[in-house]
Amino acid sequence: MPAEFGATPWGRSWTRTVESTVTSAPNPLLPKARSIARNHHATLSTTVGAVTAKVVVSGTESTVLIELPPWSEATRQDAERLIAKSLAANPGLATGDLPDSLESELTSAGITFAVPLAEQVATCDCKTRKRPCVHILATLYALSMRVDERPRLAVELRMNSAAAAEVADPDWIPLAELDAATFYG
Ligand SMILES: [Zn+2]
Known part of the structure; x- marks a missing residue:
């Protein structure tokens, strides 16, 4: 059976971040989070340094924002060099x-x-105290699926926006073009 999440090493790396929440006992939220992602109830938008999602559970929509620290300039240069070499x-x-x-x-x-x-x-924005909540976990599973489909997203998320613009392709949405009102509304 092919891996449902993490079919590529890129997506797998993101799946591992979610499953690292399993410490002493299995996290009961994980099967639910996987089910939400599998059924496309987490709708993602990605920009450089951030992933946002609308997650619908039992008819209630929650909005998730996950901020990711950009690579340092030195790391970005190292990464770009390796990426260019590998693509060549x-x-x-x-x-x-x-x-x-x-x-x-x-x-x-x-x-x-x-x-x-x-x-x-x-x-x-959900009312649950527990963090990460099921919505955040579902967002991360959905992100791992997205990265499996489009591995380049895995590196674009960590670049600053200027660097990402250099590797832009048609389905990449520059940060400035997102309408904040509808995006977060
Ligand atoms: Zn939540």
């Missing part, structure tokens, strides 16, 4: 794809693209 060595990839081998090259160079839960600034 693997011609003919589909738009938005990245070679699986690049994931291990980045990891070997100490460059992480998935952000551990502890380093994310995640907010949700």
Whole structure:
């Protein structure tokens, strides 16, 4: 059976950030979060450094915002060099794809693209006290699916907006073009 989440090393890295919440006991929210993501009840918007989602559970919509710290300038330059080298060595990839081998090259160079839960600034407007709530977890699972479909997103999320503009492709939405009123409304 193919992996439902984390079919690529890129998505898998994000799935691991969610499953790292499993410490001493299984987190009962995870099966529910997976189900929400699987059934497309978490609608994502991604920009450089942030993922937002509308998550609908039993007819109630919650808004999640997850902020991801950008790579340092030095890390970004190292990453761009590795990405360029890898793309040159693997011609003919589909738009938005990245070679699986690049994931291990980045990891070997100490460059992480998935952000551990502890380093994310995640907010949700639901009333539950528990954090991360099921909406945040569902957003992360949905993100891992999105990254599986389009691995380049994994690195774009961590670049500053100027760098991301250089690698822009047609389905990339620059931060400035998002309408904040409808985006967060
Ligand atoms: Zn929530």
